Amino acid sequence: MLSFKFVLLVIIGCGVVTWLNRVIPFLLLKRFELPMAAVEFLSFVPVVIMAALWFTGLFHQHLGQLPTLDWQNLVASVPTVISAVVSKNLLVIVAVGIVSLAIIRLVI
Numbered sequence: 001m002l003s004f005k006f007v008l009l010v011i012i013g014c015g016v017v018t019w020l021n022r023v024i025p026f027l028l029l030k031r032f033e034l035p036m037a038a039v040e041f042l043s044f045v046p047v048v049i050m051a052a053l054w055f056t057g058l059f060h061q062h063l064g065q066l067p068t069l070d071w072q073n074l075v076a077s078v079p080t081v082i083s084a085v086v087s088k089n090l091l092v093i094v095a096v097g098i099v100s101l102a103i104i105r106l107v108i
Contacts, residue, residue: 072108076101 034042058074059067080097087093 072101072104076104 054077058070058077060070061067076097079100080093083096084093
């Protein structure tokens with residue numbers, strides 16, 4: 001059985017490593033300026049992450065078969081995409097997505 005001290009040190013070590021991974025880029029970017037091409041490229045990262053999460057939520061994977069479409073998520077995506085185009089506010093987009101999926105699941 002692992003000792004309490006070892007588990008505590010592992011938790012603290014993981015916390016420090018996680019914290020350093022998030023803080024070091026900010027410290028480096030204070031001293032250096034990124035080229036405009038890198039800044040423009042990095043501006044697409046949040047959009048790509050949201051699109052990847054959305055796309056993976058549209059399909060159900062079945063081993064040995066093609067993925068199937070999740071119709072509830074697809075129907076809930078319509079008002080969510082409309083709110084994204086209109087508001088361009090991430091909080092509004094997430095709220096509309098959650099509420100529309102909840103309504104769809106309540107009705108069906």
